[in-house]
Amino acid sequence: MSTDQVKLNPMDIDELRPCAVCGKGVMHTGSPVFYELNIASCVVDLKNVQRMHGLEQMMGGATALARVFSPSNVVAQRMPADRVLLCSECAGVPHPPLRFVGENGT
Numbered sequence: 001m002s003t004d005q006v007k008l009n010p011m012d013i014d015e016l017r018p019c020a021v022c023g024k025g026v027m028h029t030g031s032p033v034f035y036e037l038n039i040a041s042c043v044v045d046l047k048n049v050q051r052m053h054g055l056e057q058m059m060g061g062a063t064a065l066a067r068v069f070s071p072s073n074v075v076a077q078r079m080p081a082d083r084v085l086l087c088s089e090c091a092g093v094p095h096p097p098l099r100f101v102g103e104n105g106t
């Protein structure tokens, strides 16, 4: 989906959570903007990646052709996303993204 195709998705009051960093309400700064992060772990499907690589080698490195003949082009499985909210103050401070994995505020 390109950025000009993004659909607006209103947030209901039931979806509000405290800021994942400071624990305060996400509107405590008075700013009309806060941030929603959805971060998902992806686990490599190693067997399929190896099969795709083998097929590419058999076809002399013709990657596009190998993709057509591959029974599956899946390289990883997405795990359920963790959703957190950040107030505008905490969003301006660098945080390692993995900090929010497992903090599902949904």
Ligand SMILES: [Zn+2]
Pocket (backbone or CB within 6 Å): 019, 020, 021, 022, 023, 024, 086, 087, 088, 089, 090, 091
């Ligand atoms: Zn905060």
